[in-house]
Amino acid sequence: MKFFRQLLFLQFLLFGVFTSAQDTIQNQSPEKYMIGIAPTPPFVEKSPNGFSGLSIASWEMVNKKLGWDYEYKTYNSLAELLHAVEQGEVDFSINPITVTDQRMTKMDFSQPYFISHTAIAQKKKSNALAVVKNLWSWKFISAILVLIGVIFVFGFLVWIFERKKNPEEFGGKGFQGIKEGFWWSAVTMTTVGYGDKSPQTTGGRVIGLVWMFMAIIIISSLTASIASALTVESINNEINSVADLDRFNVVTVGSSSSEEFLNMYQINHGEVANGASGIAYLVDHPNDLFIYDQPILTYEVERQQLQDEIQVLKKTLKKDYFSYSFPKNSTLIKQVDPVLISAMKTMEWSRLMENYN
Incomplete structure (x- = not known):
C-alpha cells in the first residue's frame, strides 16, 4: 500500500513539472510573430x-504545418526592411532576399526557395534611327x-592636260x-x-x-568606313561582360544584392527605390541601364x-538565391527550414513555381 502511495505521489509530481514546463514554453513564445x-x-x-x-503563397504553404499566428509589418523600401531584420524589429522576413556574403555577416537565411539571376534592362533602340544618326x-x-576633294583634284589634273588637245570631251574654260573633269573622275572611281x-x-x-588604282583603294576604304559607321552603335551597345557596364550610366535598387555586385566591381551607379521606379527611369533615360x-524586371x-x-x-x-531572412542567431530558422524543405517537395509547390516562371 505504501508503495502505491509513493507511486501516486510521483505521478502527481511529474504532472506538475510537465505542466509548469509547458506553461514556461508558452510564456516564452510570442502570441504573434511579426513578419517584415x-x-x-x-x-x-x-x-x-x-x-x-x-x-x-510560399509562406502560407509552410505555415499550414507550423500553425503560427502572425502579422505582416510593411516597410517602404528594401533598405528599411533589411535594417529591421538586422535590428530584430521583426521576427523574420519572407521577402525575396538574395543570400550574399556581406548579408550573412548581419543576418541568417533559410533554405533558398527560389533561384533567380541578376539581369539587365534597357530601352530598345531603332536600327533605322541608329543608321541615320551614324x-x-x-x-x-x-x-x-x-x-569629293580627291575626285576634284584628279578631275582638275585631267582637265589641265586634256582641255586643249581634247576639247570635245574636256573642253570649256x-x-x-573643271565640271567635265570632275564628272570623268567620279565615273572612273566608281x-x-x-x-x-x-x-x-x-x-x-x-x-x-x-x-x-587609287580609286580601288579608296572605294575599299570608303566601304569599310560606311560599314563601320552603320555598325559601331550596335557594337558599342553590346554587353558581354561586367567590364562593358563602364560604358553606360547604370542604376539599381538601393541596398540590393545588385548594388553589392556593382560595388564589388567598382561600377559607378545611381539608385532607385524599387523595380517599378527603375523601369520608369529607363523610359526617360534611353541610353542607361537598370540592373536588378x-x-x-520581367514582371x-x-x-x-x-x-x-x-x-x-x-x-x-550572376545567379541569385532567394531566402527568408532572420535576425542573427534566431532560433526560428531551425523550425522553419525543415518545413520549408518538405513543402518544396510537394506538387502544390511545383505548381506555384510554374505560375511565376
Missing part, C-alpha cells in the same frame, strides 16, 4: 484583400568630304571644263565606265592610270505594358 515585408511584385504585392505573390556623324561626313570621256594625251592617261533581379515591364520599349537582356550577370 516590403512590396516587391511579383513576390510580395499589396491588394485590397491583403497581400499576395509568390513569397506570400550617317550624319562627323566621322562619316568628313570621309565623304575628303573623297573655267568652271565648265568603275561605272560610261565611255563618254577618256584621256587622249600622255599626261592625261598617266593621271587616269594612277587614279584607277530578372523576374522582377514590371509587362505590368507597365512596356514590352515594345523596354527589353530585359538574355545575358545575365
Whole structure:
C-alpha cells in the first residue's frame, strides 16, 4: 500500500513539472510573430484583400504545418526592411532576399526557395534611327568630304592636260571644263565606265592610270568606313561582360544584392527605390541601364505594358538565391527550414513555381 502511495505521489509530481514546463514554453513564445515585408511584385504585392505573390503563397504553404499566428509589418523600401531584420524589429522576413556574403555577416537565411539571376534592362533602340544618326556623324561626313576633294583634284589634273588637245570631251574654260573633269573622275572611281570621256594625251592617261588604282583603294576604304559607321552603335551597345557596364550610366535598387555586385566591381551607379521606379527611369533615360533581379524586371515591364520599349537582356550577370531572412542567431530558422524543405517537395509547390516562371 505504501508503495502505491509513493507511486501516486510521483505521478502527481511529474504532472506538475510537465505542466509548469509547458506553461514556461508558452510564456516564452510570442502570441504573434511579426513578419517584415516590403512590396516587391511579383513576390510580395499589396491588394485590397491583403497581400499576395509568390513569397506570400510560399509562406502560407509552410505555415499550414507550423500553425503560427502572425502579422505582416510593411516597410517602404528594401533598405528599411533589411535594417529591421538586422535590428530584430521583426521576427523574420519572407521577402525575396538574395543570400550574399556581406548579408550573412548581419543576418541568417533559410533554405533558398527560389533561384533567380541578376539581369539587365534597357530601352530598345531603332536600327533605322541608329543608321541615320551614324550617317550624319562627323566621322562619316568628313570621309565623304575628303573623297569629293580627291575626285576634284584628279578631275582638275585631267582637265589641265586634256582641255586643249581634247576639247570635245574636256573642253570649256573655267568652271565648265573643271565640271567635265570632275564628272570623268567620279565615273572612273566608281568603275561605272560610261565611255563618254577618256584621256587622249600622255599626261592625261598617266593621271587616269594612277587614279584607277587609287580609286580601288579608296572605294575599299570608303566601304569599310560606311560599314563601320552603320555598325559601331550596335557594337558599342553590346554587353558581354561586367567590364562593358563602364560604358553606360547604370542604376539599381538601393541596398540590393545588385548594388553589392556593382560595388564589388567598382561600377559607378545611381539608385532607385524599387523595380517599378527603375523601369520608369529607363523610359526617360534611353541610353542607361537598370540592373536588378530578372523576374522582377520581367514582371514590371509587362505590368507597365512596356514590352515594345523596354527589353530585359538574355545575358545575365550572376545567379541569385532567394531566402527568408532572420535576425542573427534566431532560433526560428531551425523550425522553419525543415518545413520549408518538405513543402518544396510537394506538387502544390511545383505548381506555384510554374505560375511565376
